[in-house]
Amino acid sequence: MKTLDAPVKPGGVIGIIGGGQLGRMLALAASRLGLKTCIYNDENHAPAFQVTPLQVAASYEDQNMLRGFAEICDVITFEFENIPSATIEFLSALKPVHPGAKALSQTQDRFIEKTFVASLGLATAPFFDVTSADQARAAFSKLNGGGILKTRRFGYDGKGQAKVTSADQAASAFDNFKNAPAILEGLIDFSFEASVIAARGADGSFAAYDPPENEHENHILRRSTVPGRLTRAQNEEAKAMARKIAEALDYIGVLAVELFVTKDGSLLVNEIAPRVHNSGHWTIEACQCSQFEQHIRAVAGWPLGDASRHADAVMENIIGAEADAWESLAKSGALHLYGKQEAKLGRKMGHVTRLKPKT
Ligand SMILES: Nc1ncnc2c1ncn2[C@@H]1O[C@H](COP(=O)(O)OP(=O)(O)O)[C@@H](O)[C@H]1O
Ligand SMILES: [Mg+2]
Incomplete structure (x- = not known):
């Protein structure tokens, strides 16, 4: 893992993985500080490509392209959290990546994330790991009659989530998510x-x-x-x-x-x-x-x-x-x-x- 020895000077290059609106607004802010951005996105059309001096359109798994990207960047960051962990590991060996692998590994997976939050003594909704339909039923019985089944990974804007009000619903929601590892959370009023x-x-x-x-x-x-x-x-x-x-x-x-x-x-x-x-x-x-x-x-x-x-x-x-x-x-x-x-x-x-x- 690399860290910066000195601040990136004006004129330096901030690499940003992901070219959506967050990458776009990051690029605009960097530009005002006299910093350049290089946006890396896996599709050719990206909101952030319109406002960045440097860009790479390639798969997040393409190591040649990732290496070329890292070479021109002074530091690398990202605008979305569902980046393959292998990509972050690969880039981290070449240039400083902030926030780093630890932040991603603790937040990409809802079960790991909530366990981490609870370990700090902070409150969360009650939550249970669910890896089978039977476990979904058993977990539901520990809640107060209402829950939300969420896939552990890759959810956003409510995707990969289902409200459930019975053990049967919890089990069938798990089946609907094609057996993806999930958590069942108590519904918070x-x-x-x-x-x-x-x-x-x-x-x-x-x-x-x-x-x-x-x-x-x-x-x-x-x-x-x-x-x-x-x-x-x-x-x-x-x-x-x-x-x-x-x-x-x-x-x-x-x-x-x-x-x-x-x-x-x-x-x-x-x-x-x-x-x-x-x-x-x-x-x-x-x-x-x-x-x-x-x-x-x-x-x-x-x-x-x-x-x-x-x-x-x-x-x-x-x-x-x-x-x-x-x-x-x-x-x-x-x-x-x-x-x-x-x-x-x-x-x-x-x-x-x-x-x-x-x-
Ligand atoms: N345990 C819960 N109890 C009540 N509402 C919830 C609960 N979990 C999620 N929600 C509702 O669903 C929204 C999206 O859930 P969240 O876990 O933030 O997933 P996403 O990644 O889609 O933002 C929340 O902002 C909240 O309105
Ligand atoms: Mg949310």
């Missing part, structure tokens, strides 16, 4: 959802943004609002939870911790995203240093920026055909469109952030 976005620098410094309240529709983030309904004490607790997680992972970069806020006011960790996060997009307009710039600063070994918020903000995603209304959206706030060609159902096409004076 939360009051609302929130997240905390935080950064840890190469020198161990830490900065957290104010946690937004998040609303989902059809399992896709609809809206993030900051400030949300979290109390001042819950804000501080959420930030402290993120710090504990980041330190335990020797983390360098930005991470997001998704939370359930229960009716009695406790905070449960839902999942950790080892990357910049959709619920942090409002930081572009409402903070001096956005989550994207913060991530670039951290992985490049620069000092972290100021994460404090100078405005209240509401960020709304633009999903699928909603992007057709770009003209009226452009009038309504700070519009971001990701340059995606096809407005498929459920696809995140952009977002709009509206600011208000800080309360």
